Amino acid sequence: xxxxEEDPQALSIQEGENAxxxxxxxxxxxxxxxxxxxxxxxxxxxxxxxSNEREKHSGRLRVTLxxxxxxxxxLITASRAADTASYFCATADRGSTLGRxxxxxxxxxxxxx
Amino acid sequence: IAGITQAPTSQILAAGRRMTLRCTQxxxxxxxxxxxxxxxxxxxxxxxxxxxxxxxxxxVPDGYSVSRANTDDFPLTLASAVPSxxxxxxxxxxxxxxxxxxxxxQGTRLTVV
Numbered sequence: 001x002x003x004x005e006e007d008p009q010a011l012s013i014q015e016g017e018n019a020x021x022x023x024x025x026x027x028x029x030x031x032x033x034x035x036x037x038x039x040x041x042x043x044x045x046x047x048x049x050x051s052n053e054r055e056k057h058s059g060r061l062r063v064t065l066x067x068x069x070x071x072x073x074x075l076i077t078a079s080r081a082a083d084t085a086s087y088f089c090a091t092a093d094r095g096s097t098l099g100r101x102x103x104x105x106x107x108x109x110x111x112x113x
Numbered sequence: 114i115a116g117i118t119q120a121p122t123s124q125i126l127a128a129g130r131r132m133t134l135r136c137t138q139x140x141x142x143x144x145x146x147x148x149x150x151x152x153x154x155x156x157x158x159x160x161x162x163x164x165x166x167x168x169x170x171x172x173v174p175d176g177y178s179v180s181r182a183n184t185d186d187f188p189l190t191l192a193s194a195v196p197s198x199x200x201x202x203x204x205x206x207x208x209x210x211x212x213x214x215x216x217x218x219q220g221t222r223l224t225v226v
Contacts, residue, residue, distance in 0.1 A: 031213050033213070033214070033215075035217075041219060041220070042203055042217035042218055043156075043203070043215075043217040045214045045216070090156075100158065100171075101215055102158075103155045103157075104155055105153060106155055
């Protein structure tokens with residue numbers, strides 16, 4: 001399977017703490033993306049990091065990419081109850097069909113008030 | 114609001130029946146996709162279309178067909194539904210102009226009994 005794999009499968013933290021989710025993948029990629037899914041809703045794009053980038057920030061989000069280890073991490077700082085959702089990494093393979101993404105199984109994040 | 118509209122939102126379908134899931138986008142994206150999401154398996158690509166008039170098979174195409182008569186619409190048809198097609202189906206779109214970011218509809222929850 002070309003799917004990425006997120007770790008952990010589930011994460012439970014208190015408000016104000018940082019949440020770190022990891023993603024490993026198998027192929028050579030063009031970019032790696034993180035998406036968020038609230039319960040019963042569609043996926044929403046959070047951040048994209050290209051294969052020639054190592055770190056990227058967006059608000060309280062920090063993403064790192066290590067192409068030598070084929071891994072990425074998503075850090076959410078100062079988490080809030082509203083951050084409770086499932087988070088998915090998705091890879092766009094080098095040379096693959098435009099926009100086609102391979103998704104991991106996701107990390108369920110619960111942030112307690 | 115621009116985006117992707119899926120219909121129906123949910124459906125209970127008798128096994129053996131034919132069903133078409135509708136998807137319309139108003140962002141003029143070239144590429145469109147159908148994913149299914151199953152617990153523990155993440156999102157898997159069923160079919161995709163890089164541009165109007167062309168379609169391709171994803172990871173799990175069996176039992177499904179698609180058409181792309183124009184840019185905006187990308188219906189997914191189950192010719193003869195089976196219980197294993199019980200899932201949440203997401204339509205998505207992307208374009209070179211989105212830089213690889215994929216936009217998702219709200220999903221159709223399908224139960225085949």
